[in-house]
Amino acid sequence: MKAYTFRKEEKLCSQKIIGEIFLSGTSFLCYPLKVVWKDEVLPTLFPAQVVFSVPRRLFKRAHDRNLLKRQLREVYRYQKSDLYQLLEAYDRKIALMIVFIAKEKAEFNLLEDAMAKIIAKLKKKLEPQH
Numbered sequence: 001m002k003a004y005t006f007r008k009e010e011k012l013c014s015q016k017i018i019g020e021i022f023l024s025g026t027s028f029l030c031y032p033l034k035v036v037w038k039d040e041v042l043p044t045l046f047p048a049q050v051v052f053s054v055p056r057r058l059f060k061r062a063h064d065r066n067l068l069k070r071q072l073r074e075v076y077r078y079q080k081s082d083l084y085q086l087l088e089a090y091d092r093k094i095a096l097m098i099v100f101i102a103k104e105k106a107e108f109n110l111l112e113d114a115m116a117k118i119i120a121k122l123k124k125k126l127e128p129q130h
Contacts, residue, residue: 026125034098040094
């Protein structure tokens with residue numbers, strides 16, 4: 001059985017690393033989510049650290065932003081194992097930022113589909129080119 005957890009060590013908190021992701025990271029869009037990521041030397045045992053963001057200018061009320069971030073964490077938690085296997089196989093670590101960009105709240109199953117597409121795209125980009 002897989003461990004569907006999201007530990008504190010998997011959460012990206014370093015303002016320095018978040019800044020580096022924005023300055024020199026790679027990004028792509030998978031509506032309603034935008035992903036910015038970068039290969040990074042992380043101070044953790046986990047192969048990826050992630051931060052979720054919902055802009056205040058799109059959702060004025062904190063409870064709306066918190067609900068969306070909670071849903072994003074939940075969706076990521078269930079689907080991260082494929083990404084982790086690939087990263088561990090190639091001995092790589094990445095820092096990820098996932099930003100919700102839609103102007104209205106999204107259904108949970110739409111977020112699940114978008115996260116599956118994101119992980120598939122990341123796996124494709126992370127595999128070494130032959």
